[in-house]
Amino acid sequence: MSKITTLNEFILERQKDFPFATGELTNLLNDIAVASKIVNRDVNRAGLVDILGAKGETNVQGEEQQKLDVIADDAFIAAFKSGEEVCGIASEENDDFVAFDDEASKNGKYVVLFDPLDGSSNIDVNVSIGTIFSIYRRVSEPGTKAVKEDFLQKGADQIAAGYVLFGSSTMLVYTTGKGVNGFTLDPSIGEFCLSHKDIKSPETGRIYSINEGNLDRCDPGLKEYAQYCREDDSSTGRPYSGRYIGSLVADFHRNLLKGGIYVYPTTNNCPEGRLRLLYECNPLAFIAEQAGGIATDGHQRIMDIEPKELHERCGYYVGSTQMVEKAMSLLKHKEAKITV
Ligand SMILES: O=P(O)(O)OC[C@H]1O[C@](O)(COP(=O)(O)O)[C@@H](O)[C@@H]1O
Ligand SMILES: [Mg+2]
Numbered sequence: 239m240s241k242i243t244t245l246n247e248f249i250l251e252r253q254k255d256f257p258f259a260t261g262e263l264t265n266l267l268n269d270i271a272v273a274s275k276i277v278n279r280d281v282n283r284a285g286l287v288d289i290l291g292a293k294g295e296t297n298v299q300g301e302e303q304q305k306l307d308v309i310a311d312d313a314f315i316a317a318f319k320s321g322e323e324v325c326g327i328a329s330e331e332n333d334d335f336v337a338f339d340d341e342a343s344k345n346g347k348y349v350v351l352f353d354p355l356d357g358s359s360n361i362d363v364n365v366s367i368g369t370i371f372s373i374y375r376r377v378s379e380p381g382t383k384a385v386k387e388d389f390l391q392k393g394a395d396q397i398a399a400g401y402v403l404f405g406s407s408t409m410l411v412y413t414t415g416k417g418v419n420g421f422t423l424d425p426s427i428g429e430f431c432l433s434h435k436d437i438k439s440p441e442t443g444r445i446y447s448i449n450e451g452n453l454d455r456c457d458p459g460l461k462e463y464a465q466y467c468r469e470d471d472s473s474t475g476r477p478y479s480g481r482y483i484g485s486l487v488a489d490f491h492r493n494l495l496k497g498g499i500y501v502y503p504t505t506n507n508c509p510e511g512r513l514r515l516l517y518e519c520n521p522l523a524f525i526a527e528q529a530g531g532i533a534t535d536g537h538q539r540i541m542d543i544e545p546k547e548l549h550e551r552c553g554y555y556v557g558s559t560q561m562v563e564k565a566m567s568l569l570k571h572k573e574a575k576i577t578v
């Protein structure tokens with residue numbers, strides 16, 4: 239039987255890459271693994287226990303919260319509070335950041351921004367969903383309460399990032415800036431085990447992922463790109479296949495492994511964009527770049543954007559380098575925001 243490497247073993251092994259490591263990031267990544275297993279348990283039996291459907295409240299985005307959005311949010315916040323590494327969090331389901339005020343947490347070195355449940359529109363129909371996380375070193379003084387500046391850091395300053403995919407199997411994929419590795423949860427032993435070592439995304443691919451319902455309301459260059467994807471040209475492997483699950487994590491993961499492009503443009507009814515910069519676009523951009531791909535808002539590198547607001551949105555073009563560059567080359571508008 240081939241050697242099994244658990245997530246914990248892998249993290250400890252890789253801790254050697256960081257000469258001044260204190261073990262805090264190791265503990266934090268393990269907290270994320272524990273919370274993921276708890277959410278996985280609930281996702282797997284969602285139809286059997288009363289956790290499907292809406293909670294009956296709306297979040298700061300004005301979106302109806304699903305019960306699982308809140309269950310996942312609570313599970314991750316509890317995990318982050320349980321340790322001493324995290325001094326505060328920001329999440330899609332909380333209006334403002336939460337600074338932990340117990341003494342141990344106030345000395346925590348990290349802040350975490352996360353989307354507890356991604357793909358909420360797919361929860362009730364048993365389609366893959368996920369969690370996305372982004373980790374930064376705080377900029378405020380340890381021993382004090384976390385402040386907004388700790389969260390409004392640009393993506394290039396991320397210490398670690400990743401996602402959990404609740405699909406036919408449950409996977410955790412992460413980077414600390416030294417490559418991307420994927421772990422599959424083995425329910426029989428309750429461990430995440432290394433299954434996808436050093437993931438590299440193909441330079442190009444044959445999959446494009448766009449909600450085509452938006453194509454008449456975004457940069458006409460993107461409509462042109464979608465047309466380009468559908469044209470017959472065997473020398474470039476076209477026509478490409480259209481694949482759109484409607485869960486960013488799942489669409490991103492497939493394209494990461496197979497090669498492809500995912501686009502959620504700004505549109506004239508969503509001029510700011512739909513996806514959130516800090517806890518959706520930045521963490522996946524870190525993964526994409528570490529795997530050899532790129533991530534932009536159509537005009538600039540996502541991880542160079544200086545965030546101004548916690549729930550700030552942006553256009554998103556991510557995936558195989560050649561495909562994203564091709565799409566960007568066709569855009570007509572000089573800047574990201576569509577002005578009608
Ligand atoms: O239904 P649309 O407009 O295509 O949007 C789908 C996108 O919205 C999202 O569901 C937004 O994320 P949340 O589910 O976390 O709010 C993405 O996962 C997905 O890619
Ligand atoms: Mg999301």
Ligand SMILES: [Mg+2]
Nearest residue numbers: 330353355356
């Ligand atoms: Mg969400």
